Amino acid sequence: MRNQHECGSVVKVFNQKLQMEGFQMTLKEKYDVVIVGSGPAGAGAAKALSGSGLDILVVERQKMPRYKMCSGIVFPSSRKFIEENFGEIPRDIMCTPEIIKGNRVFVTNEDPVLEVSFDAFDAGEDSAGEGFNTWRSDLDQWLISQSDAAVADDCSFESFQKSGDEYQIQVNHRKTSKPVTCRYIIGADGTLSRVRKTLYPDFNQSIVRIPNYEEIYTGTIELDPGWLYLFMDRSVTGYFATIFHKDDKIAVVTGVNEKESVKEYFKVFKTHLLKNHGLQIKETYATHGIVLTDMSAQKNYCLGDANVLLSGEAAGFLRGGEGITSSLASGYAAGKAVVESEQSGKPAIDYYLDLAADELKACETVHATLTEVMGYNVFMRP
Numbered sequence: 001m002r003n004q005h006e007c008g009s010v011v012k013v014f015n016q017k018l019q020m021e022g023f024q025m026t027l028k029e030k031y032d033v034v035i036v037g038s039g040p041a042g043a044g045a046a047k048a049l050s051g052s053g054l055d056i057l058v059v060e061r062q063k064m065p066r067y068k069m070c071s072g073i074v075f076p077s078s079r080k081f082i083e084e085n086f087g088e089i090p091r092d093i094m095c096t097p098e099i100i101k102g103n104r105v106f107v108t109n110e111d112p113v114l115e116v117s118f119d120a121f122d123a124g125e126d127s128a129g130e131g132f133n134t135w136r137s138d139l140d141q142w143l144i145s146q147s148d149a150a151v152a153d154d155c156s157f158e159s160f161q162k163s164g165d166e167y168q169i170q171v172n173h174r175k176t177s178k179p180v181t182c183r184y185i186i187g188a189d190g191t192l193s194r195v196r197k198t199l200y201p202d203f204n205q206s207i208v209r210i211p212n213y214e215e216i217y218t219g220t221i222e223l224d225p226g227w228l229y230l231f232m233d234r235s236v237t238g239y240f241a242t243i244f245h246k247d248d249k250i251a252v253v254t255g256v257n258e259k260e261s262v263k264e265y266f267k268v269f270k271t272h273l274l275k276n277h278g279l280q281i282k283e284t285y286a287t288h289g290i291v292l293t294d295m296s297a298q299k300n301y302c303l304g305d306a307n308v309l310l311s312g313e314a315a316g317f318l319r320g321g322e323g324i325t326s327s328l329a330s331g332y333a334a335g336k337a338v339v340e341s342e343q344s345g346k347p348a349i350d351y352y353l354d355l356a357a358d359e360l361k362a363c364e365t366v367h368a369t370l371t372e373v374m375g376y377n378v379f380m381r382p
């Protein structure tokens with residue numbers, strides 16, 4: 001059993017990727033901007049800062065290309081954002097089936113399947129159409145390589161301290177720790193952001209964590225691979241369970257309230273699939289866990305302060321269950337806010353609040369649409 005998708009297709013070498021063997025020598029002491037996290041939010045920020053003349057470092061905790069637990073479907077709104085700001089998505093980062101037609105939802109186990117097109121996740125971009133199927137490791141590696149930022153993988157941000165107009169950051173690479181100074185920090189480090197925790201140590205008390213667990217199989221199931229399946233019946237999930245196909249693999253996921261046992265729910269869901277959807281497992285290829293939060297559904301956003309900005313899921317951005325668009329767009333807004341701040345000398349947060357306003361509204365619009373279609377907000381289940 002492997003615990004990571006082995007990425008074979010993309011693997012572009014970053015132009016400025018640091019040689020980690022010489023970590024102490026090659027990581028500079030000072031950067032203008034440090035972006036924490038190399039997911040879509042980090043890539044959006046790095047792209048917006050490209051060509052600004054600022055010295056940018058992205059630190060990524062995992063070794064790249066890194067596995068990100070996600071259906072990996074590039075919804076039409078993300079496709080549009082990527083095509084406009086990054087260029088055409090290379091075919092070699094897609095997996096099969098390349099096209100995903102939309103969502104098929106079992107509101108209860110007994111109900112007939114409900115088809116929900118990707119239009120429900122469109123917040124006015126007029127981006128109707130189909131989704132692209134990708135492994136996130138490939139997609140994210142390609143996105144981050146489209147900027148002129150230096151990327152240090154296998155390097156984790158630990159904390160920061162303010163010192164005059166600068167921030168002193170502690171970066172760890174395996175057992176080595178190094179201080180790095182910068183003038184701006186963009187926290188793009190996902191749901192349980194350490195940047196957010198450093199800035200607001202008590203913030204996590206205001207959120208509900210939604211642990212998700214995934215098993216990836218080789219085998220077969222009687223569900224059309226060209227759709228993303230959602231199951232909402234309370235017997236198989238605390239919130240929603242999903243099934244999607246990637247190449248010859250079938251991924252099965254369920255998510256629960258933090259007070260419930262995700263593995264217990266998973267067992268019930270798996271039995272349901274074995275009995276009712278013809279799941280036949282040849283081999284369990286990988287297992288993963290991740291945490292979602294209710295921040296976006298509750299409009300409990302956390303955008304940062306002064307020259308420390310939070311973007312993507314670290315800030316709470318999520319359009320229902322779709323997060324690639326929101327993370328790219330909010331990361332991009334954070335990058336642009338830094339550029340504006342450099343020119344005026346005003347804090348970056350002053351610009352970010354304006355630049356991110358459209359994406360906040362988009363999240364709200366999509367949550368409202370999905371609530372109408374599904375009958376309730378799947379992130380706010382009692």
Ligand SMILES: Cc1cc2nc3c(=O)[nH]c(=O)nc-3n(C[C@H](O)[C@H](O)[C@H](O)COP(=O)(O)OP(=O)(O)OC[C@H]3O[C@@H](n4cnc5c(N)ncnc54)[C@H](O)[C@@H]3O)c2cc1C
Pocket residue numbers: 036037038039040041042059060061062066068069070071072073074075078155156157158188189190191193194212242253290291292311312313314318321322323324325327
């Ligand atoms: C089961 C599931 C299915 C989903 N399916 C879809 C889908 O099909 N389409 C879609 O659009 N969205 C989907 N989403 C949502 C989407 O995955 C997220 O919204 C999106 O990845 C958030 O992007 P981000 O850049 O904010 O964070 P992430 O993609 O989580 O990236 C954060 C990065 O920060 C790094 N990091 C964390 N802490 C540190 C640290 N201390 N130092 C350095 N680096 C750090 C992490 O390793 C990670 O690489 C799904 C989510 C889940 C859980």
